[in-house]
Amino acid sequence: MLSLTPAERRAWVEAMLRELDFIGLDQKHGDWAALFWALGCTGAIFRECLRGLGAWLLKQCANLLGIRPSEEGNKMNSTGKKTLGVLTGIGIALAFGVVMFLLRNVIADMLLAFGVQRSTWSHILSVILPTELIVIGAAILLWRRQRAAVAIGLLVPAALMGAHVVVFLASR
Amino acid sequence: MKLKLSPQTLLILEAFLDHPADWKYGYDLSRSTGLKSGTLYPILMRLADRKLLETAWETSGPDNLGKPPRHMYRFTPEGMQFAREQRQSRAASSVGSPVLNEAQNLWGLG
Numbered sequence: 001m002l003s004l005t006p007a008e009r010r011a012w013v014e015a016m017l018r019e020l021d022f023i024g025l026d027q028k029h030g031d032w033a034a035l036f037w038a039l040g041c042t043g044a045i046f047r048e049c050l051r052g053l054g055a056w057l058l059k060q061c062a063n064l065l066g067i068r069p070s071e072e073g074n075k076m077n078s079t080g081k082k083t084l085g086v087l088t089g090i091g092i093a094l095a096f097g098v099v100m101f102l103l104r105n106v107i108a109d110m111l112l113a114f115g116v117q118r119s120t121w122s123h124i125l126s127v128i129l130p131t132e133l134i135v136i137g138a139a140i141l142l143w144r145r146q147r148a149a150v151a152i153g154l155l156v157p158a159a160l161m162g163a164h165v166v167v168f169l170a171s172r
Numbered sequence: 173m174k175l176k177l178s179p180q181t182l183l184i185l186e187a188f189l190d191h192p193a194d195w196k197y198g199y200d201l202s203r204s205t206g207l208k209s210g211t212l213y214p215i216l217m218r219l220a221d222r223k224l225l226e227t228a229w230e231t232s233g234p235d236n237l238g239k240p241p242r243h244m245y246r247f248t249p250e251g252m253q254f255a256r257e258q259r260q261s262r263a264a265s266s267v268g269s270p271v272l273n274e275a276q277n278l279w280g281l282g
Binding site for chain 2: 009011012014015016018019021022023036037039040041043044047048
């Protein structure tokens with residue numbers, strides 16, 4: 001685990017391990033306390049690794065898009081952050097949409113097992129509507145957690161898909 | 173200073189404020205705040221990243237001869253000031269609550 005940790009977090013992983021040694025040496029705390037401590041630390045290290053990976057990916061995206069970090073604190077300026085947030089949201093929504101699109105035949109077969117024939121409405125109600133609801137729900141949650149940019153990014157493909165369905169139904 | 177002050181972060185700040193000059197260990201903080209290691213360490217990392225906490229490795233002395241050194245934490249002067257300001261602002265914001273509760277009881281709104 002130590003070797004997988006980002007270099008700037010190695011001291012913290014060492015710190016957690018040393019603390020674990022101390023809990024292990026001290027008989028009164030017990031093995032269960034040491035086990036739960038180790039599990040908690042493993043989760044924390046894993047999240048830090050993911051956070052490091054996310055930061056690296058964002059940096060690469062920013063480099064690709066030509067968004068420069070602001071001078072102070074080596075952090076991206078707010079416009080750059082918002083742009084990346086919106087693009088991340090669009091990417092997540094599109095990826096989720098593609099997954100649901102690939103699963104459409106599996107869902108149709110499952111519905112067929114329940115006696116629901118494949119039709120335009122079954123496709124809309126079993127694939128498009130749940131996808132839209134999940135994306136909108138995720139956007140509301142993100143909005144509440146002050147991630148408005150990502151939420152807007154999620155809503156853009158959802159709105160386009162919704163408009164596409166409305167136009168399709170209206171044209172029929 | 174922009175820092176997400178979750179209830180867990182506030183617990184840790186309070187734990188450090190009890191004896192601000194003393195070094196504290198991770199497991200002791202976990203026991204005093206009731207936070208699990210998976211919650212405690214990410215918060216300690218953020219506080220240290222923002223220079224609110226300073227960290228050090230325990231030096232070996234006669235008491236801990238042969239034991240592995242432990243990581244210790246305590247407030248930086250900025251951290252102490254930040255925690256005190258947070259405590260004051262929370263105390264100020266909660267001053268109105270008893271009065272509000274009393275008024276609600278009087279008007280039968282409670």
